[in-house]
Amino acid sequence: xxxxxxxxxxxxxxxxxxxxxxxxxxxxxxxxxxxxxxxxxxxxxxxxxxxxxxxxxxxxxxxxxxxxxxxxxxxxxxxxxxxxxxxxxxxxxxxxxxxxxxxxxxxxxxxxxxxxxxxxxxxxxxxxxxxxxxxxxxxxxxxxxxxxxxxxxxxxxxxxxxxxxxxxxxxxxxxxxxxxxxxxxxxxxxxxxxxxxxxxxxxxxxxxxxxxxxxxxxxxxxxxxxxxxxxxxxxxxxxxxxxxxxxxxxxxxxxxxxxxxxxxxxxxxxxxxxxxxxxxxxxxxxxxxxxxxxxxxxxxxxxxxxxxxxxxxxxxxxxxxxxxxxxxxxxxxxxxxxx
Amino acid sequence: xxxxxxxxxxxxxxxxxxxxxxxxxxxxxxxxxxxxxxxxxxxxxxxxxxxxxxxxxxxxxxxxxxxxxxxxxxxxxxxxxxxxxxxxxxxxxxxxxxxxxxxxxxxxxxxxxxxxxxxxxxxxxxxxxxxxxxxxxxxxxxxxxxxxxxxxxxxxxxxxxxxxxxxxxxxxxxxxxxxxxxxxxxxxxxxxxxxxxxxxxxxxxxxxxxxxxxxxxxxxxxxxxxxxxxxxxxxxxxxxxxxxxxxxxxxxxxxxxxxxxxxxxxxxxxxxxxxxxxxxxxxxxxxxxxxxxxxxxxxxxxxxxxxxxxxxxxxxxxxxxxxxxxxxxxxxxxxxxxx
DNA sequence: TTGTAAGCGTTATCAC
DNA sequence: GTGATAACGCTTACAA
Numbered sequence: 001x002x003x004x005x006x007x008x009x010x011x012x013x014x015x016x017x018x019x020x021x022x023x024x025x026x027x028x029x030x031x032x033x034x035x036x037x038x039x040x041x042x043x044x045x046x047x048x049x050x051x052x053x054x055x056x057x058x059x060x061x062x063x064x065x066x067x068x069x070x071x072x073x074x075x076x077x078x079x080x081x082x083x084x085x086x087x088x089x090x091x092x093x094x095x096x097x098x099x100x101x102x103x104x105x106x107x108x109x110x111x112x113x114x115x116x117x118x119x120x121x122x123x124x125x126x127x128x129x130x131x132x133x134x135x136x137x138x139x140x141x142x143x144x145x146x147x148x149x150x151x152x153x154x155x156x157x158x159x160x161x162x163x164x165x166x167x168x169x170x171x172x173x174x175x176x177x178x179x180x181x182x183x184x185x186x187x188x189x190x191x192x193x194x195x196x197x198x199x200x201x202x203x204x205x206x207x208x209x210x211x212x213x214x215x216x217x218x219x220x221x222x223x224x225x226x227x228x229x230x231x232x233x234x235x236x237x238x239x240x241x242x243x244x245x246x247x248x249x250x251x252x253x254x255x256x257x258x259x260x261x262x263x264x265x266x267x268x269x270x271x272x273x274x275x276x277x278x279x280x281x282x283x284x285x286x287x288x289x290x291x292x293x294x295x296x297x298x299x300x301x302x303x304x305x306x307x308x309x310x311x312x313x314x315x316x317x318x319x320x321x322x323x324x325x326x327x328x329x330x331x332x333x334x335x336x337x338x339x
Numbered sequence: 340x341x342x343x344x345x346x347x348x349x350x351x352x353x354x355x356x357x358x359x360x361x362x363x364x365x366x367x368x369x370x371x372x373x374x375x376x377x378x379x380x381x382x383x384x385x386x387x388x389x390x391x392x393x394x395x396x397x398x399x400x401x402x403x404x405x406x407x408x409x410x411x412x413x414x415x416x417x418x419x420x421x422x423x424x425x426x427x428x429x430x431x432x433x434x435x436x437x438x439x440x441x442x443x444x445x446x447x448x449x450x451x452x453x454x455x456x457x458x459x460x461x462x463x464x465x466x467x468x469x470x471x472x473x474x475x476x477x478x479x480x481x482x483x484x485x486x487x488x489x490x491x492x493x494x495x496x497x498x499x500x501x502x503x504x505x506x507x508x509x510x511x512x513x514x515x516x517x518x519x520x521x522x523x524x525x526x527x528x529x530x531x532x533x534x535x536x537x538x539x540x541x542x543x544x545x546x547x548x549x550x551x552x553x554x555x556x557x558x559x560x561x562x563x564x565x566x567x568x569x570x571x572x573x574x575x576x577x578x579x580x581x582x583x584x585x586x587x588x589x590x591x592x593x594x595x596x597x598x599x600x601x602x603x604x605x606x607x608x609x610x611x612x613x614x615x616x617x618x619x620x621x622x623x624x625x626x627x628x629x630x631x632x633x634x635x636x637x638x639x640x641x642x643x644x645x646x647x648x649x650x651x652x653x654x655x656x657x658x659x660x661x662x663x664x665x666x667x668x669x670x671x672x673x674x675x676x677x678x
Numbered sequence: 679t680t681g682t683a684a685g686c687g688t689t690a691t692c693a694c
Numbered sequence: 695g696t697g698a699t700a701a702c703g704c705t706t707a708c709a710a
Contacts, residue, residue, distance in 0.1 A: 006460075006482070008687055019697045024689060035695060050478060055458035056404060057687035059395045060702050075424060078417075085414060088441055092448075097455055100439050102427055109431075116436055119394040121345075139389065143345070259624055282621035285598055347703055358681045363705060374679060396703035400686050 007049045016045035027053050059121065068096045068308065069117035071110065073129040075102035079252055079278050079297060080128060083150060086301020087126055094309060096123070107131040118145070124308035126150060130195040146311075148304045153196035153322070160313055162304045164277075164295050165324035166197055170204040172329055173248055173275050173293060178212055181337035182273045183243035185209060185216045186236045188258060189250035190223060201250055201277075223257055230261045237267060244339050246273025252280050259286060274334040277327070288333020296325050346388040355384035366392050398460065407435045407647065408456035410449065412468040414441035418591055418617050418636060419467060422489060425640020426465055433648060435462070446470040457484070463647035465489060469534040485650075487643045492535035492661070501643045503616070503634050504663035505536055509543040511668050512587055512614050512632060517551055520676035521612045522582035524548060524555045525575045527597060528589035529562060540589055540616075562596055569600045576606060583678045585612025591619050598625060613673040616666070627672020635664050 009027075013020045018038060025034055026042045034042070045051075059065040068091050072080045084100065091098045099122060101113035110131050117125060118140065125140065128150035141147055141159060151163035177185060187205045192198040202218065209216025219232045237245065247262075249255040255276030262272060269287040276283075279294035303323055307313070313321070348366075352359045357377060364372055365381045373381070384390075398404040407430050411419045423439065430437045438461060440452035449470050456464060457479065464479065467489035480486055480498060490502035516524060526544045531537040541557065548555025558571045576584065586601075588594040594615030601611060608626040615622075618633035642662055 006687095009689095010687080020688080021690090021697055021699095022695090024687095025696090028689075033695065038695080050482070052454065052458055054399075054460060054687055055455075056395050056398050056460055057702090058689075060393075060399055060687080060704085061689040062702080063689085065395060075427075076420060081415060081420060085441065088414075097438065097440075097459070099436070101436075102424065115391065116394075119391055120436070121393060121395055143389075256620055263624060280621070281595055282619070282624065285602060286621065286624045345703095348705095349703080359704080360681060360706085361679090363703095364680090367705075372679065377680080393703055396686090397705075398686095399688090399703080400705045402705085 006054075007051045009051070009053070011049055012042065012045045012051045015049060016041040018042055064123045065121045066096055067120055067122045068098050068124045068126065068305070069120070069122035070098055070100045070126040071113055071117070071129055072100060072102050073105050073110075073131070075100075075104075077253060078280060079295065082295075082297030083128065083301040083304070086298040086303075087305055088301075089298075090302040090305035094305065096305075103129055103131075105130065107133065111136060114140070118143075124148075124305075126304045126308065128152070130193065130198075146308045148307050150300070150304060151197045159321075160307050161322040162300055162307060163197060163322075163324060164300070165326050166200040167204045168324070169277055169293050169327045170201055170208055172327060173277070174205070174208045174212055174214065176291070176329060176331065176335060177246050177248070177273060177275060178214060180246075180273065180335045181244055181339045182246035182335070183214060184239075184241055184245040185214055185248055186233070186245070187216060187218045187248045187250065188229070188233075188254050189218070189220050190254065191220045198250065205248070223253060226257065226261075229257060230264070233258065233261050234265060237265065237272060244271075244273060244337050246275065246335065246337075249274070249276035252276065252278030255280065255283075255290065255292070259290065269334040270336045271338055273337060279328075279330060283330070284332065288336065291332045291335040292330050293327040294330055295327055300325050345393075346390045348390075348392070350388055351381065351384045351390045354388060355380040357381055403462040404460045405435055406459055406461045407437050407463045407465065407644065408459070408461035409437055409439045409465040410452055410456070410468055411439060411441050412444050412449075412470070414439075414443075416592060417619055418634065421634075421636030422467065422640040422643070425637040426644055427640075428637075429641040429644035433644065435644075442468055442470075444469065446472065450475060453479070457482075463487070463644075465643045465647065467491070469532070469537075485647045487646050489639070489643060490536045498660075499646050500661040501639055501646060502536060502661075502663060503639070504665050505539040506543045507663070508616055508632050508666045509540055509547055511666060512616070513544070513547045513551055513553065515630070515668060515670065515674060516585050516587070516612060516614060517553060519585075519612065519674045520583055520678045521585035521674070522553060523578075523580055523584040524553055524587055525572070525584070526555060526557045526587045526589065527568070527572075527593050528557070528559050529593065530559045537589065544587070562592060565596065565600075568596060569603070572597065572600050573604060576604065576611060583610075583612060583676050585614065585674065585676075588613070588615035591615065591617030594619065594622075594629065594631070598629065608673040609675045610677055612676060618667075618669060622669070623671065627675065630671045630674040631669050632666040633669055634666055639664050 009020050009023045013023045023042055088098050103109040110129050110133050114136050124146040126148050147159050149159050149161045153161050189198055192202055221229045249258050275291045277293045279292045283290040283292050348359050348362050352362045362381055427437050442448040442452055449468055449472050453475050463485040465487050486498050488498050488500045492500050528537055528541055531541055560568045588597050614630040616632045618631045622629040622631050
């Protein structure tokens with residue numbers, strides 16, 4: 001076998017004494033049309049030559065690329081991975097493949113990768129980024145490429161959205177903290193900027209604290225500045241008060257950073273309440289365990305693909321545009337209030 | 340603009356009053372050959388029409404697909420992700436894109452995804468799986484597709500390998516444990532089966548214990564059976580002895596499982612020594628911190644791509660075949676021996 | 679500097 | 695049932 005030459009449909013046709021068309025039919029969806037004898041000959045020849053249809057050429061002609069693209073802001077975020085896992089499974093079940101691009105939160109890479117994905121003519125796009133290449137995304141939608149936004153809405157543009165039910169999540173967190181006896185809260189989030197889900201969580205937190213008569217402070221802080229965050233938490237804990245305090249972390253990365261800081265400050269989990277959005281491998285292991293609101297990541301991922309394939313939705317109704325999944329509260333020792 | 344019709348090179352050519360060739364040249368690597376004026380016309384037309392070259396068609400003709408495939412056994416394993424991050428970066432730097440497939444440790448999916456990747460005519464393949472579709476892999480190599488094995492060797496087949504220096508890692512672990520005063524060890528690994536790196540680690544552990552006159556036990560255990568593992572650890576800890584005991588975990592997933600078990604058993608980290616291969620986010624947070632041997636995941640990922648691109652290596656020399664990266668010891672409280 | 683024409687490997691359309 | 699033949703969108707000799 002000549003290794004420099006990938007065998008093509010023509011090679012098989014010749015070897016089987018058949019036409020390209022027949023071979024194509026054999027590997028396509030019209031195998032039954034072929035006589036049993038021809039099928040056998042083609043099968044043998046293909047097997048012999050190790051033939052495998054070239055998906056690129058296939059895509060070029062009729063069918064689409066059978067490729068779904070996924071744009072991830074931070075592939076090292078366990079949440080992204082978990083969702084990606086759901087997306088991938090769903091893709092597989094539909095005979096689609098997944099092209100994943102990680103942007104490392106870099107707007108330049110977002111644009112670049114978006115271009116890349118469309119260059120490969122992906123048939124659908126799952127986008128999970130915080131930056132805003134709004135213009136580019138809009139263009140894709142105009143081109144008719146199915147698009148699902150993960151955990152983020154586009155302000156001037158109504159695309160399909162799948163993600164956590166942010167309001168519900170915050171409500172559950174507040175209810176839990178209140179029930180456990182905490183009265184002074186600090187909500188820690190990355191800056192909302194244009195990330196709509198961060199905004200939604202923050203807003204609900206504020207109105208929710210008011211409604212429950214909780215003293216709810218807020219700290220929006222890029223995670224890079226660890227010292228500032230540490231100072232903010234130290235300040236919060238230092239204020240003298242008679243009612244128990246708790247921290248609410250807006251996502252898993254923050255929970256990690258905050259846990260480190262609390263440990264460095266020598267705070268005892270539980271005495272200082274701690275609850276985070278996103279369940280992580282290790283939350284049960286640290287001290288008395290960290291209470292979390294687990295996102296149904298698998299369901300979110302699968303749902304994203306489903307919506308991709310569902311065709312144009314009625315984006316005018318709220319239900320048509322966004323699909324919000326409920327979190328699951330996993331109560332652990334970090335919210336066992338001593339009072 | 341007609342959304343049902345993606346604009347092609349011909350559309351641009353017409354709009355610019357130029358030929359397909361010129362447009363192709365403009366978007367290819369021969370832009371300089373065009374007169375400034377023509378360049379301008381093409382640029383305008385393309386911009387106007389929102390043209391973007393079809394990478395699929397491009398791949399079909401001359402150049403390759405510019406696609407690198409990566410096969411991952413378990414995408415939820417942080418190690419895999421970390422390596423993947425390195426792979427992806429390296430790809431990007433070389434103008435390549437990464438098609439990632441997760442097999443969830445399922446041999447059927449391994450085969451399936453392997454076929455998929457070759458159907459897309461990936462120009463190289465980074466494989467990180469424990470199963471053995473050896474026959475398929477061999478075929479790919481024969482076809483001349485560059486292939487790099489991550490953290491695993493193929494017995495009957497010499498392909499390029501990139502991964503941890505297993506012998507060194509085990510040596511470092513043993514030296515550390517010995518220096519810290521532990522004398523009785525239990526090595527916990529998933530069954531080596533045909534995963535060569537597991538075998539290598541195990542073997543070195545055994546010879547290393549002997550050389551150091553340590554009592555080194557071994558437990559090979561699929562992670563699914565948590566109860567059995569728990570029993571094994573309980574048994575190990577129960578044996579009366581006067582010398583301190585320590586556990587050595589062969590990878591990050593095991594470290595997680597073992598940490599959970601130790602916690603459930605009420606063992607105190609440090610009193611019972613614990614060291615694991617693979618650094619994880621939370622290792623500093625649990626109890627006094629867990630000592631680990633961090634793998635240089637980024638370097639491993641980048642190296643994999645580099646070797647992919649390096650062309651055929653001399654696989655006959657050990658250096659040509661395998662590239663082994665040294666781990667980094669991160670000492671924490673879990674190996675602070677009280678004795 | 680620019681254009682013409684022949685593929686790349688496949689599928690779709692139409693004949694036999 | 696089976697097979698020519700023309701696309702698909704692009705690159706690349708080869709001409710001009």
